[in-house]
Amino acid sequence: MIRAEGLTKVFRRPRTFPGPLGALRTLVTRQYVEKTAVDGVSFTIDEGEVIGYLGLNGAGKSTTIKMLTGILTPTSGTVRVGGLVPWRDRSANARNVGVVFGQRSQLWWDLPLIESLRLVGSLYDVPAARFETSLKKLRDLLGLDDFLDTPVRQLSLGQRMRGDLAAAVLYEPPLLYLDEPTVGLDVLAKDAVREFIVEVNRTGRTTVILTTHDLADVEALCKRIILIDRGKVLFDGAIDALVDQPRRLVVLLEPEPEEVRGVRRDAEGRYVFDIRGDLPGMIAAISAEHTIRDLSIEEPDLESVIKGIYSR
Amino acid sequence: MMRIGFRLALAYRSNIVMTCVTLVAQVFLLRMIWTSVYGARPAAAGLTLDALLAYLTLANLQSFATHTVVSRTIHERIRSGTVFFDLARPPGYLRQMAAFQVGNTFGGLLLLAPVVPVVLLVGSITAPVNGPGYVVTLVLGYVIAVQLALLISLIGFWTMEIGAISLLYRLVSQFFAGTMVPLAFFPGFLGVLAGALPFQYLGYVPAAIYVGHITDVAGPIMVELAWIAGLWGLLALTWSRAHRRVVIQGG
Numbered sequence A: 001m002i003r004a005e006g007l008t009k010v011f012r013r014p015r016t017f018p019g020p021l022g023a024l025r026t027l028v029t030r031q032y033v034e035k036t037a038v039d040g041v042s043f044t045i046d047e048g049e050v051i052g053y054l055g056l057n058g059a060g061k062s063t064t065i066k067m068l069t070g071i072l073t074p075t076s077g078t079v080r081v082g083g084l085v086p087w088r089d090r091s092a093n094a095r096n097v098g099v100v101f102g103q104r105s106q107l108w109w110d111l112p113l114i115e116s117l118r119l120v121g122s123l124y125d126v127p128a129a130r131f132e133t134s135l136k137k138l139r140d141l142l143g144l145d146d147f148l149d150t151p152v153r154q155l156s157l158g159q160r161m162r163g164d165l166a167a168a169v170l171y172e173p174p175l176l177y178l179d180e181p182t183v184g185l186d187v188l189a190k191d192a193v194r195e196f197i198v199e200v201n202r203t204g205r206t207t208v209i210l211t212t213h214d215l216a217d218v219e220a221l222c223k224r225i226i227l228i229d230r231g232k233v234l235f236d237g238a239i240d241a242l243v244d245q246p247r248r249l250v251v252l253l254e255p256e257p258e259e260v261r262g263v264r265r266d267a268e269g270r271y272v273f274d275i276r277g278d279l280p281g282m283i284a285a286i287s288a289e290h291t292i293r294d295l296s297i298e299e300p301d302l303e304s305v306i307k308g309i310y311s312r
Numbered sequence B: 001m002m003r004i005g006f007r008l009a010l011a012y013r014s015n016i017v018m019t020c021v022t023l024v025a026q027v028f029l030l031r032m033i034w035t036s037v038y039g040a041r042p043a044a045a046g047l048t049l050d051a052l053l054a055y056l057t058l059a060n061l062q063s064f065a066t067h068t069v070v071s072r073t074i075h076e077r078i079r080s081g082t083v084f085f086d087l088a089r090p091p092g093y094l095r096q097m098a099a100f101q102v103g104n105t106f107g108g109l110l111l112l113a114p115v116v117p118v119v120l121l122v123g124s125i126t127a128p129v130n131g132p133g134y135v136v137t138l139v140l141g142y143v144i145a146v147q148l149a150l151l152i153s154l155i156g157f158w159t160m161e162i163g164a165i166s167l168l169y170r171l172v173s174q175f176f177a178g179t180m181v182p183l184a185f186f187p188g189f190l191g192v193l194a195g196a197l198p199f200q201y202l203g204y205v206p207a208a209i210y211v212g213h214i215t216d217v218a219g220p221i222m223v224e225l226a227w228i229a230g231l232w233g234l235l236a237l238t239w240s241r242a243h244r245r246v247v248i249q250g251g
Ligand SMILES: Nc1ncnc2c1ncn2[C@@H]1O[C@H](COP(=O)(O)OP(=O)(O)OP(=O)(O)O)[C@@H](O)[C@H]1O
Pocket: A011, A012, A013, A035, A036, A037, A055, A056, A057, A058, A059, A060, A061, A062, A063, A064, B247, B248, B249, B250, B251
Protein backbone atom coordinates (compact mmCIF):
# COMPACT_ATOMS: atom_id res chain seq x y z
CA MET A 1 0.00 0.00 0.00
CA ILE A 2 2.74 2.45 0.96
CA ARG A 3 6.39 2.09 0.12
CA ALA A 4 8.83 4.81 1.15
CA GLU A 5 12.50 4.74 0.23
CA GLY A 6 15.09 7.14 1.55
CA LEU A 7 12.48 9.80 2.15
CA THR A 8 14.17 13.06 3.12
CA LYS A 9 12.94 16.59 3.72
CA VAL A 10 15.24 19.51 4.31
CA PHE A 11 13.60 22.80 5.23
CA ARG A 12 15.48 25.83 4.03
CA ARG A 13 14.75 29.24 5.47
CA PRO A 14 16.55 32.52 4.90
CA ARG A 15 18.83 33.25 7.82
CA THR A 16 17.35 35.71 10.30
CA PHE A 17 19.54 38.54 11.50
CA PRO A 18 19.26 40.32 14.80
CA GLY A 19 19.12 44.08 15.17
CA PRO A 20 16.97 46.87 13.78
CA LEU A 21 17.92 46.25 10.14
CA GLY A 22 17.76 42.49 10.60
CA ALA A 23 14.39 42.03 8.94
CA LEU A 24 15.62 43.83 5.85
CA ARG A 25 18.77 41.73 5.68
CA THR A 26 16.69 38.59 6.09
CA LEU A 27 14.65 39.64 3.10
CA VAL A 28 17.63 39.95 0.76
CA THR A 29 20.02 37.40 2.19
CA ARG A 30 21.31 34.45 0.23
CA GLN A 31 22.31 32.66 3.39
CA TYR A 32 20.02 29.90 4.49
CA VAL A 33 19.52 27.85 7.60
CA GLU A 34 18.86 24.23 6.79
CA LYS A 35 16.94 21.82 8.95
CA THR A 36 16.67 18.16 8.07
CA ALA A 37 13.25 17.19 9.41
CA VAL A 38 13.07 13.74 7.80
CA ASP A 39 16.30 11.93 7.03
CA GLY A 40 16.29 8.88 4.78
CA VAL A 41 13.16 7.20 6.07
CA SER A 42 12.20 3.88 4.46
CA PHE A 43 9.28 1.62 5.26
CA THR A 44 6.63 -0.56 3.67
CA ILE A 45 3.08 -0.67 4.90
CA ASP A 46 0.56 -3.28 3.78
CA GLU A 47 -3.14 -2.92 3.22
CA GLY A 48 -5.19 -3.14 6.39
CA GLU A 49 -2.33 -2.46 8.80
CA VAL A 50 -2.60 -0.01 11.68
CA ILE A 51 0.85 1.47 12.18
CA GLY A 52 1.96 3.53 15.14
CA TYR A 53 4.31 6.18 13.79
CA LEU A 54 6.07 7.34 16.92
CA GLY A 55 8.79 9.73 17.93
CA LEU A 56 9.60 12.59 20.28
CA ASN A 57 8.48 16.16 19.60
CA GLY A 58 10.11 17.41 16.42
CA ALA A 59 11.14 13.94 15.29
CA GLY A 60 9.61 14.49 11.85
CA LYS A 61 6.31 12.64 12.11
CA SER A 62 4.02 15.37 10.83
CA THR A 63 6.49 16.24 8.09
CA THR A 64 6.40 12.62 6.90
CA ILE A 65 2.61 12.69 6.80
CA LYS A 66 2.62 15.93 4.84
CA MET A 67 4.83 14.24 2.26
CA LEU A 68 2.61 11.16 2.14
CA THR A 69 -0.36 13.39 1.31
CA GLY A 70 1.60 14.98 -1.53
CA ILE A 71 1.50 18.47 -0.09
CA LEU A 72 5.18 18.68 0.69
CA THR A 73 7.61 17.59 -1.97
CA PRO A 74 10.50 15.59 -0.51
CA THR A 75 14.02 16.90 -0.96
CA SER A 76 15.04 13.39 -1.99
CA GLY A 77 13.78 9.83 -1.86
CA THR A 78 10.59 8.31 -3.18
CA VAL A 79 7.20 7.23 -1.94
CA ARG A 80 4.47 5.28 -3.63
CA VAL A 81 1.04 5.27 -2.08
CA GLY A 82 -1.24 2.73 -3.72
CA GLY A 83 1.01 2.92 -6.78
CA LEU A 84 0.84 6.72 -7.00
CA VAL A 85 3.53 9.29 -6.34
CA PRO A 86 1.60 11.61 -3.99
CA TRP A 87 3.03 14.98 -5.05
CA ARG A 88 2.85 14.16 -8.74
CA ASP A 89 -0.63 12.59 -8.74
CA ARG A 90 -1.85 14.86 -5.97
CA SER A 91 -5.48 14.85 -6.98
CA ALA A 92 -5.79 11.09 -7.52
CA ASN A 93 -3.88 10.45 -4.30
CA ALA A 94 -6.21 12.80 -2.41
CA ARG A 95 -9.18 10.57 -3.13
CA ASN A 96 -7.43 7.62 -1.49
CA VAL A 97 -6.51 9.44 1.67
CA GLY A 98 -8.27 10.84 4.72
CA VAL A 99 -6.33 13.05 7.13
CA VAL A 100 -6.94 14.19 10.67
CA PHE A 101 -4.61 16.60 12.44
CA GLY A 102 -5.46 16.74 16.11
CA GLN A 103 -3.84 20.16 16.36
CA ARG A 104 -5.90 21.79 13.66
CA SER A 105 -9.27 21.26 12.12
CA GLN A 106 -10.48 20.95 8.58
CA LEU A 107 -13.94 22.09 9.70
CA TRP A 108 -15.13 25.60 8.92
CA TRP A 109 -15.07 27.40 12.22
CA ASP A 110 -18.07 29.67 11.78
CA LEU A 111 -20.42 27.21 10.09
CA PRO A 112 -22.48 24.30 11.43
CA LEU A 113 -20.62 20.98 11.31
CA ILE A 114 -22.95 19.60 8.66
CA GLU A 115 -21.79 22.30 6.19
CA SER A 116 -18.19 21.13 6.39
CA LEU A 117 -19.30 17.55 5.87
CA ARG A 118 -21.38 18.58 2.84
CA LEU A 119 -18.35 20.38 1.46
CA VAL A 120 -16.24 17.24 1.79
CA GLY A 121 -18.99 15.27 0.07
CA SER A 122 -19.00 17.63 -2.88
CA LEU A 123 -15.22 18.06 -3.18
CA TYR A 124 -14.78 14.29 -3.35
CA ASP A 125 -17.75 13.81 -5.71
CA VAL A 126 -19.65 11.58 -3.29
CA PRO A 127 -23.05 10.86 -4.89
CA ALA A 128 -25.98 12.14 -2.82
CA ALA A 129 -27.31 8.69 -1.92
CA ARG A 130 -23.91 7.42 -0.80
CA PHE A 131 -23.35 10.62 1.16
CA GLU A 132 -26.57 10.05 3.09
CA THR A 133 -25.79 6.41 3.96
CA SER A 134 -22.24 7.31 4.88
CA LEU A 135 -23.41 10.20 7.05
CA LYS A 136 -26.04 8.03 8.71
CA LYS A 137 -23.40 5.47 9.63
CA LEU A 138 -21.06 8.10 11.02
CA ARG A 139 -23.82 9.77 12.99
CA ASP A 140 -24.41 6.50 14.81
CA LEU A 141 -20.77 5.56 15.15
CA LEU A 142 -19.56 8.94 16.39
CA GLY A 143 -22.74 10.26 17.97
CA LEU A 144 -22.81 13.36 15.80
CA ASP A 145 -26.54 14.01 16.09
CA ASP A 146 -26.25 16.30 19.12
CA PHE A 147 -24.06 18.83 17.39
CA LEU A 148 -24.46 18.39 13.65
CA ASP A 149 -26.12 21.80 13.37
CA THR A 150 -23.88 23.61 15.85
CA PRO A 151 -21.23 26.02 14.58
CA VAL A 152 -17.86 24.33 14.93
CA ARG A 153 -16.45 27.10 17.10
CA GLN A 154 -18.99 26.19 19.77
CA LEU A 155 -17.99 22.51 19.89
CA SER A 156 -15.89 20.98 22.64
CA LEU A 157 -12.54 19.56 21.60
CA GLY A 158 -13.88 16.01 21.74
CA GLN A 159 -16.89 16.89 19.60
CA ARG A 160 -14.70 18.73 17.12
CA MET A 161 -12.37 15.76 16.86
CA ARG A 162 -15.32 13.48 16.12
CA GLY A 163 -16.40 15.93 13.44
CA ASP A 164 -12.91 15.86 11.95
CA LEU A 165 -12.86 12.07 11.95
CA ALA A 166 -16.22 12.03 10.19
CA ALA A 167 -14.93 14.45 7.56
CA ALA A 168 -11.85 12.31 6.98
CA VAL A 169 -13.71 9.06 6.30
CA LEU A 170 -16.89 10.36 4.68
CA TYR A 171 -15.71 9.38 1.19
CA GLU A 172 -14.43 6.02 2.47
CA PRO A 173 -10.74 6.40 1.62
CA PRO A 174 -8.68 3.20 1.84
CA LEU A 175 -5.98 5.09 3.77
CA LEU A 176 -6.17 7.18 6.90
CA TYR A 177 -3.45 9.40 8.33
CA LEU A 178 -4.18 10.35 11.91
CA ASP A 179 -1.77 12.86 13.41
CA GLU A 180 -2.39 13.00 17.16
CA PRO A 181 -6.15 12.34 16.98
CA THR A 182 -6.43 11.93 20.75
CA VAL A 183 -4.44 14.98 21.82
CA GLY A 184 -6.16 16.80 24.66
CA LEU A 185 -9.09 14.38 24.93
CA ASP A 186 -10.46 12.96 28.17
CA VAL A 187 -10.39 9.20 28.84
CA LEU A 188 -13.87 8.55 27.47
CA ALA A 189 -13.36 10.62 24.35
CA LYS A 190 -10.06 8.82 23.75
CA ASP A 191 -11.89 5.51 23.99
CA ALA A 192 -14.47 6.70 21.50
CA VAL A 193 -11.75 7.67 19.03
CA ARG A 194 -9.97 4.33 19.48
CA GLU A 195 -13.16 2.35 19.00
CA PHE A 196 -13.85 4.34 15.87
CA ILE A 197 -10.42 3.58 14.45
CA VAL A 198 -10.82 -0.12 15.21
CA GLU A 199 -14.23 -0.11 13.53
CA VAL A 200 -13.06 1.68 10.39
CA ASN A 201 -10.06 -0.61 10.10
CA ARG A 202 -12.15 -3.72 10.62
CA THR A 203 -15.09 -3.01 8.33
CA GLY A 204 -13.34 -1.11 5.57
CA ARG A 205 -9.90 -2.73 5.68
CA THR A 206 -8.68 0.82 5.97
CA THR A 207 -4.94 1.18 6.39
CA VAL A 208 -4.13 3.57 9.23
CA ILE A 209 -0.99 5.49 10.08
CA LEU A 210 -1.33 6.81 13.58
CA THR A 211 0.85 9.40 15.25
CA THR A 212 0.41 9.89 18.96
CA HIS A 213 2.22 10.60 22.21
CA ASP A 214 -0.23 8.44 24.14
CA LEU A 215 1.16 4.93 24.13
CA ALA A 216 -2.16 3.57 25.34
CA ASP A 217 -3.47 4.46 21.86
CA VAL A 218 -0.71 2.39 20.35
CA GLU A 219 -1.27 -0.55 22.67
CA ALA A 220 -4.98 -0.52 21.90
CA LEU A 221 -4.67 -0.17 18.14
CA CYS A 222 -1.34 -1.11 16.61
CA LYS A 223 0.42 -4.37 16.01
CA ARG A 224 3.44 -2.66 14.56
CA ILE A 225 5.26 0.57 15.28
CA ILE A 226 7.79 2.65 13.45
CA LEU A 227 9.91 4.68 15.81
CA ILE A 228 11.72 7.70 14.45
CA ASP A 229 14.23 9.95 16.11
CA ARG A 230 15.62 13.16 14.63
CA GLY A 231 14.25 12.15 11.24
CA LYS A 232 15.72 8.65 11.18
CA VAL A 233 14.03 5.29 11.67
CA LEU A 234 15.15 3.84 14.99
CA PHE A 235 12.92 0.79 15.11
CA ASP A 236 10.40 -0.81 12.81
CA GLY A 237 8.61 -3.96 13.83
CA ALA A 238 5.95 -5.76 15.81
CA ILE A 239 5.13 -4.55 19.30
CA ASP A 240 4.79 -8.11 20.52
CA ALA A 241 8.42 -8.85 19.79
CA LEU A 242 9.44 -5.59 21.40
CA VAL A 243 7.71 -6.20 24.70
CA ASP A 244 8.29 -9.96 24.71
CA GLN A 245 10.42 -9.85 27.83
CA PRO A 246 10.06 -11.61 31.18
CA ARG A 247 8.10 -9.99 34.00
CA ARG A 248 10.27 -8.49 36.66
CA LEU A 249 10.38 -8.81 40.41
CA VAL A 250 11.42 -5.53 42.00
CA VAL A 251 12.45 -5.59 45.67
CA LEU A 252 13.77 -3.20 48.27
CA LEU A 253 16.25 -4.92 50.57
CA GLU A 254 17.57 -4.16 54.04
CA PRO A 255 20.38 -3.80 54.69
CA GLU A 256 21.34 -2.93 51.10
CA PRO A 257 23.92 -5.38 49.83
CA GLU A 258 26.61 -3.87 47.56
CA GLU A 259 25.95 -6.34 44.81
CA VAL A 260 23.64 -9.24 44.22
CA ARG A 261 24.85 -11.58 41.50
CA GLY A 262 23.15 -11.19 38.11
CA VAL A 263 20.79 -8.47 39.32
CA ARG A 264 20.37 -4.85 38.18
CA ARG A 265 19.53 -1.94 40.43
CA ASP A 266 17.17 0.73 39.19
CA ALA A 267 17.36 4.48 39.75
CA GLU A 268 15.70 4.22 43.18
CA GLY A 269 18.18 1.60 44.32
CA ARG A 270 15.73 -1.26 44.05
CA TYR A 271 16.85 -4.68 42.87
CA VAL A 272 15.34 -5.97 39.66
CA PHE A 273 15.09 -9.75 39.05
CA ASP A 274 13.82 -11.25 35.81
CA ILE A 275 11.09 -13.72 36.63
CA ARG A 276 11.72 -17.12 35.10
CA GLY A 277 9.53 -19.97 36.29
CA ASP A 278 8.96 -20.41 40.01
CA LEU A 279 8.12 -17.01 41.56
CA PRO A 280 7.39 -18.12 45.17
CA GLY A 281 10.65 -20.07 45.09
CA MET A 282 12.51 -16.96 43.95
CA ILE A 283 11.05 -14.87 46.73
CA ALA A 284 11.86 -17.53 49.28
CA ALA A 285 15.45 -17.70 48.05
CA ILE A 286 15.89 -13.94 48.32
CA SER A 287 14.35 -13.68 51.78
CA ALA A 288 16.57 -16.49 52.97
CA GLU A 289 19.61 -14.22 52.47
CA HIS A 290 18.16 -10.70 52.87
CA THR A 291 15.33 -8.88 54.55
CA ILE A 292 12.72 -7.78 52.00
CA ARG A 293 11.23 -4.40 52.89
CA ASP A 294 9.01 -3.97 49.85
CA LEU A 295 8.23 -5.98 46.77
CA SER A 296 6.40 -5.48 43.48
CA ILE A 297 5.99 -7.27 40.18
CA GLU A 298 6.28 -5.27 36.96
CA GLU A 299 4.92 -6.21 33.56
CA PRO A 300 7.10 -5.20 30.64
CA ASP A 301 5.34 -2.26 29.01
CA LEU A 302 5.73 -0.30 25.82
CA GLU A 303 6.69 2.88 27.61
CA SER A 304 9.68 1.45 29.39
CA VAL A 305 10.76 -0.45 26.29
CA ILE A 306 10.59 2.68 24.16
CA LYS A 307 12.44 4.73 26.75
CA GLY A 308 15.05 2.00 26.63
CA ILE A 309 15.40 2.32 22.87
CA TYR A 310 15.81 6.11 23.04
CA SER A 311 18.45 5.88 25.73
CA ARG A 312 20.56 3.46 23.71
CA MET B 1 -16.98 25.45 -1.88
CA MET B 2 -19.38 27.95 -3.42
CA ARG B 3 -21.90 26.99 -0.78
CA ILE B 4 -19.35 27.54 1.99
CA GLY B 5 -18.57 31.00 0.66
CA PHE B 6 -22.26 31.76 0.48
CA ARG B 7 -22.98 30.50 3.98
CA LEU B 8 -20.01 32.38 5.40
CA ALA B 9 -21.24 35.62 3.86
CA LEU B 10 -24.54 35.06 5.64
CA ALA B 11 -22.83 33.97 8.85
CA TYR B 12 -21.11 37.33 9.08
CA ARG B 13 -24.30 39.26 8.41
CA SER B 14 -23.74 41.56 11.37
CA ASN B 15 -20.88 43.07 9.34
CA ILE B 16 -23.23 43.88 6.55
CA VAL B 17 -25.04 46.50 8.58
CA MET B 18 -21.83 48.49 8.89
CA THR B 19 -21.06 47.87 5.26
CA CYS B 20 -24.44 49.20 4.20
CA VAL B 21 -24.14 52.27 6.41
CA THR B 22 -20.71 52.96 4.93
CA LEU B 23 -22.01 52.51 1.41
CA VAL B 24 -24.99 54.81 1.90
CA ALA B 25 -22.85 57.44 3.62
CA GLN B 26 -20.22 57.29 0.89
CA VAL B 27 -22.76 57.70 -1.88
CA PHE B 28 -24.39 60.55 -0.01
CA LEU B 29 -21.10 62.38 0.54
CA LEU B 30 -20.00 61.92 -3.04
CA ARG B 31 -23.31 63.34 -4.21
CA MET B 32 -22.92 66.44 -2.03
CA ILE B 33 -19.34 67.07 -3.11
CA TRP B 34 -19.88 66.57 -6.80
CA THR B 35 -23.08 68.61 -6.86
CA SER B 36 -21.20 71.49 -5.31
CA VAL B 37 -18.23 71.04 -7.67
CA TYR B 38 -20.49 71.16 -10.68
CA GLY B 39 -22.35 74.23 -9.39
CA ALA B 40 -24.23 75.69 -12.33
CA ARG B 41 -22.06 73.98 -14.94
CA PRO B 42 -24.14 71.76 -17.22
CA ALA B 43 -21.45 69.19 -17.98
CA ALA B 44 -17.75 68.39 -17.60
CA ALA B 45 -15.64 66.01 -19.68
CA GLY B 46 -18.81 64.97 -21.49
CA LEU B 47 -20.66 64.03 -18.31
CA THR B 48 -23.80 65.87 -17.20
CA LEU B 49 -24.37 66.11 -13.46
CA ASP B 50 -27.23 63.61 -13.64
CA ALA B 51 -25.08 61.11 -15.53
CA LEU B 52 -22.19 61.65 -13.13
CA LEU B 53 -24.35 61.07 -10.06
CA ALA B 54 -25.82 57.93 -11.58
CA TYR B 55 -22.29 56.84 -12.44
CA LEU B 56 -21.02 57.38 -8.88
CA THR B 57 -23.98 55.60 -7.33
CA LEU B 58 -23.47 52.60 -9.58
CA ALA B 59 -19.72 52.50 -9.30
CA ASN B 60 -19.90 52.45 -5.51
CA LEU B 61 -22.63 49.87 -5.45
CA GLN B 62 -20.55 47.70 -7.77
CA SER B 63 -17.44 48.17 -5.74
CA PHE B 64 -19.19 46.98 -2.58
CA ALA B 65 -21.02 44.15 -4.30
CA THR B 66 -17.90 42.75 -5.95
CA HIS B 67 -15.63 43.24 -2.96
CA THR B 68 -13.37 40.19 -2.74
CA VAL B 69 -12.71 38.53 0.60
CA VAL B 70 -10.79 35.61 -0.84
CA SER B 71 -7.35 37.17 -0.24
CA ARG B 72 -8.02 37.52 3.43
CA THR B 73 -9.38 33.99 3.68
CA ILE B 74 -6.38 32.55 1.87
CA HIS B 75 -4.01 34.57 3.98
CA GLU B 76 -5.57 33.38 7.23
CA ARG B 77 -5.51 29.79 6.05
CA ILE B 78 -1.84 29.98 5.08
CA ARG B 79 -0.94 31.44 8.44
CA SER B 80 -2.90 28.92 10.48
CA GLY B 81 -1.81 25.99 8.33
CA THR B 82 -5.39 25.01 7.48
CA VAL B 83 -4.44 25.62 3.84
CA PHE B 84 -3.19 22.04 4.19
CA PHE B 85 -6.74 20.77 3.86
CA ASP B 86 -7.49 22.89 0.79
CA LEU B 87 -4.40 21.46 -0.86
CA ALA B 88 -5.30 17.91 0.16
CA ARG B 89 -8.58 18.00 -1.82
CA PRO B 90 -8.93 16.52 -5.28
CA PRO B 91 -10.03 19.75 -7.05
CA GLY B 92 -7.37 22.34 -7.83
CA TYR B 93 -6.64 24.96 -5.22
CA LEU B 94 -7.41 28.00 -7.34
CA ARG B 95 -10.67 26.49 -8.51
CA GLN B 96 -11.78 25.94 -4.93
CA MET B 97 -10.83 29.46 -3.91
CA ALA B 98 -12.55 31.01 -6.93
CA ALA B 99 -15.72 29.03 -6.14
CA PHE B 100 -15.49 30.23 -2.56
CA GLN B 101 -15.31 33.84 -3.71
CA VAL B 102 -18.22 33.50 -6.13
CA GLY B 103 -20.40 31.94 -3.44
CA ASN B 104 -19.39 34.69 -1.07
CA THR B 105 -20.33 37.34 -3.60
CA PHE B 106 -23.76 35.78 -4.06
CA GLY B 107 -24.24 35.77 -0.31
CA GLY B 108 -23.15 39.40 -0.15
CA LEU B 109 -25.54 40.34 -2.96
CA LEU B 110 -28.41 38.73 -1.12
CA LEU B 111 -27.66 40.79 1.96
CA LEU B 112 -27.05 43.94 -0.05
CA ALA B 113 -30.27 43.64 -2.04
CA PRO B 114 -32.58 45.31 0.51
CA VAL B 115 -30.28 48.33 0.70
CA VAL B 116 -30.11 48.90 -3.05
CA PRO B 117 -33.29 51.03 -3.16
CA VAL B 118 -31.93 53.20 -0.35
CA VAL B 119 -28.64 53.68 -2.17
CA LEU B 120 -30.41 54.55 -5.40
CA LEU B 121 -32.52 57.04 -3.51
CA VAL B 122 -29.65 58.67 -1.66
CA GLY B 123 -27.54 58.75 -4.80
CA SER B 124 -29.50 59.05 -7.96
CA ILE B 125 -30.03 56.82 -10.90
CA THR B 126 -31.16 57.17 -14.48
CA ALA B 127 -32.46 54.55 -16.85
CA PRO B 128 -29.63 52.54 -18.45
CA VAL B 129 -28.49 53.71 -21.86
CA ASN B 130 -27.09 50.28 -22.61
CA GLY B 131 -28.32 47.68 -20.10
CA PRO B 132 -26.99 44.47 -21.70
CA GLY B 133 -23.61 46.07 -22.37
CA TYR B 134 -23.46 47.08 -18.72
CA VAL B 135 -24.18 43.59 -17.45
CA VAL B 136 -21.69 41.86 -19.76
CA THR B 137 -18.82 44.25 -19.01
CA LEU B 138 -19.61 44.11 -15.29
CA VAL B 139 -19.59 40.32 -15.15
CA LEU B 140 -16.32 40.14 -17.08
CA GLY B 141 -14.94 42.86 -14.82
CA TYR B 142 -15.88 40.73 -11.84
CA VAL B 143 -13.96 37.78 -13.28
CA ILE B 144 -10.92 40.05 -13.58
CA ALA B 145 -11.38 41.22 -9.99
CA VAL B 146 -11.41 37.64 -8.70
CA GLN B 147 -8.35 36.75 -10.75
CA LEU B 148 -6.44 39.74 -9.42
CA ALA B 149 -7.45 38.93 -5.86
CA LEU B 150 -6.20 35.36 -6.27
CA LEU B 151 -2.95 36.60 -7.75
CA ILE B 152 -2.39 38.90 -4.78
CA SER B 153 -3.21 36.07 -2.38
CA LEU B 154 -0.56 33.81 -3.87
CA ILE B 155 2.12 36.23 -2.65
CA GLY B 156 1.27 34.81 0.76
CA PHE B 157 3.01 31.57 -0.21
CA TRP B 158 6.26 33.53 -0.45
CA THR B 159 6.02 36.07 2.32
CA MET B 160 3.47 34.68 4.82
CA GLU B 161 2.61 38.32 5.43
CA ILE B 162 0.42 40.13 2.92
CA GLY B 163 -1.45 42.58 5.13
CA ALA B 164 0.33 45.66 3.83
CA ILE B 165 0.28 44.46 0.25
CA SER B 166 -3.47 43.83 0.44
CA LEU B 167 -4.10 47.28 1.79
CA LEU B 168 -2.01 48.87 -0.94
CA TYR B 169 -3.77 46.76 -3.55
CA ARG B 170 -7.17 47.83 -2.28
CA LEU B 171 -6.27 51.50 -2.39
CA VAL B 172 -4.74 51.31 -5.85
CA SER B 173 -7.50 49.21 -7.32
CA GLN B 174 -10.26 51.42 -5.92
CA PHE B 175 -8.58 54.56 -7.11
CA PHE B 176 -7.96 53.30 -10.62
CA ALA B 177 -11.41 51.73 -10.78
CA GLY B 178 -12.76 55.27 -10.66
CA THR B 179 -15.02 54.73 -7.70
CA MET B 180 -14.58 58.25 -6.32
CA VAL B 181 -13.63 60.11 -9.46
CA PRO B 182 -14.53 58.90 -12.94
CA LEU B 183 -11.51 58.12 -15.08
CA ALA B 184 -12.71 60.67 -17.62
CA PHE B 185 -11.49 63.35 -15.17
CA PHE B 186 -8.01 61.88 -14.73
CA PRO B 187 -5.43 64.25 -16.18
CA GLY B 188 -2.82 63.34 -18.83
CA PHE B 189 -0.42 60.74 -17.56
CA LEU B 190 -2.75 59.46 -14.86
CA GLY B 191 -5.49 58.97 -17.43
CA VAL B 192 -3.14 56.97 -19.65
CA LEU B 193 -2.06 54.85 -16.72
CA ALA B 194 -5.65 54.23 -15.61
CA GLY B 195 -6.55 53.30 -19.17
CA ALA B 196 -3.73 50.76 -19.29
CA LEU B 197 -4.56 49.09 -15.99
CA PRO B 198 -7.28 46.45 -15.60
CA PHE B 199 -8.90 48.12 -12.58
CA GLN B 200 -11.13 50.32 -14.76
CA TYR B 201 -13.19 47.26 -15.63
CA LEU B 202 -14.13 46.81 -11.99
CA GLY B 203 -15.87 50.18 -11.84
CA TYR B 204 -15.50 52.83 -14.47
CA VAL B 205 -16.12 50.96 -17.71
CA PRO B 206 -19.40 49.20 -16.85
CA ALA B 207 -20.82 52.25 -15.06
CA ALA B 208 -19.80 54.58 -17.91
CA ILE B 209 -21.49 52.23 -20.38
CA TYR B 210 -24.61 52.29 -18.24
CA VAL B 211 -24.87 56.08 -18.31
CA GLY B 212 -23.94 56.24 -21.96
CA HIS B 213 -20.58 57.92 -21.50
CA ILE B 214 -18.92 55.03 -23.28
CA THR B 215 -20.85 53.97 -26.36
CA ASP B 216 -18.47 51.42 -27.89
CA VAL B 217 -19.11 48.17 -26.00
CA ALA B 218 -17.41 45.63 -28.25
CA GLY B 219 -13.98 47.22 -27.72
CA PRO B 220 -13.98 47.03 -23.91
CA ILE B 221 -15.36 43.48 -24.01
CA MET B 222 -12.50 42.36 -26.26
CA VAL B 223 -9.95 43.97 -23.94
CA GLU B 224 -11.60 42.39 -20.92
CA LEU B 225 -11.45 38.96 -22.54
CA ALA B 226 -7.79 39.53 -23.32
CA TRP B 227 -7.12 40.47 -19.70
CA ILE B 228 -8.95 37.38 -18.48
CA ALA B 229 -6.91 35.15 -20.76
CA GLY B 230 -3.67 36.85 -19.76
CA LEU B 231 -4.40 36.74 -16.05
CA TRP B 232 -5.43 33.12 -16.41
CA GLY B 233 -2.01 32.27 -17.77
CA LEU B 234 -0.24 34.36 -15.16
CA LEU B 235 -2.22 32.71 -12.37
CA ALA B 236 -1.42 29.23 -13.63
CA LEU B 237 2.26 30.11 -13.87
CA THR B 238 2.38 31.77 -10.45
CA TRP B 239 0.51 28.90 -8.85
CA SER B 240 2.82 26.27 -10.31
CA ARG B 241 5.73 28.12 -8.70
CA ALA B 242 3.91 28.90 -5.45
CA HIS B 243 2.78 25.40 -4.79
CA ARG B 244 6.30 24.03 -5.14
CA ARG B 245 7.21 26.36 -2.29
CA VAL B 246 4.43 25.26 -0.01
CA VAL B 247 5.44 24.70 3.57
CA ILE B 248 2.62 24.01 5.96
CA GLN B 249 3.07 25.81 9.23
CA GLY B 250 2.85 23.81 12.43
CA GLY B 251 2.51 20.12 13.09
N1 LIG C 1 8.05 24.83 7.86
C1 LIG C 1 9.14 24.48 8.54
N2 LIG C 1 10.27 25.18 8.42
C2 LIG C 1 11.39 24.85 9.08
N3 LIG C 1 11.47 23.79 9.91
C3 LIG C 1 10.39 23.03 10.09
C4 LIG C 1 9.16 23.34 9.41
N4 LIG C 1 8.24 22.40 9.76
C5 LIG C 1 8.86 21.58 10.63
N5 LIG C 1 10.15 21.95 10.82
C6 LIG C 1 11.13 21.25 11.69
O1 LIG C 1 11.18 19.90 11.32
C7 LIG C 1 11.26 19.08 12.46
C8 LIG C 1 10.18 18.03 12.42
O2 LIG C 1 8.91 18.61 12.59
P1 LIG C 1 7.57 17.78 12.65
O3 LIG C 1 6.46 18.75 12.72
O4 LIG C 1 7.55 16.80 11.55
O5 LIG C 1 7.72 17.03 14.05
P2 LIG C 1 6.75 16.01 14.75
O6 LIG C 1 7.46 14.70 14.78
O7 LIG C 1 5.41 16.04 14.13
O8 LIG C 1 6.70 16.59 16.22
P3 LIG C 1 5.50 16.72 17.26
O9 LIG C 1 5.41 15.43 17.98
O10 LIG C 1 6.00 17.79 18.18
O11 LIG C 1 4.27 17.08 16.51
C9 LIG C 1 11.19 20.00 13.67
O12 LIG C 1 12.48 20.13 14.18
C10 LIG C 1 10.68 21.30 13.13
O13 LIG C 1 11.30 22.36 13.81
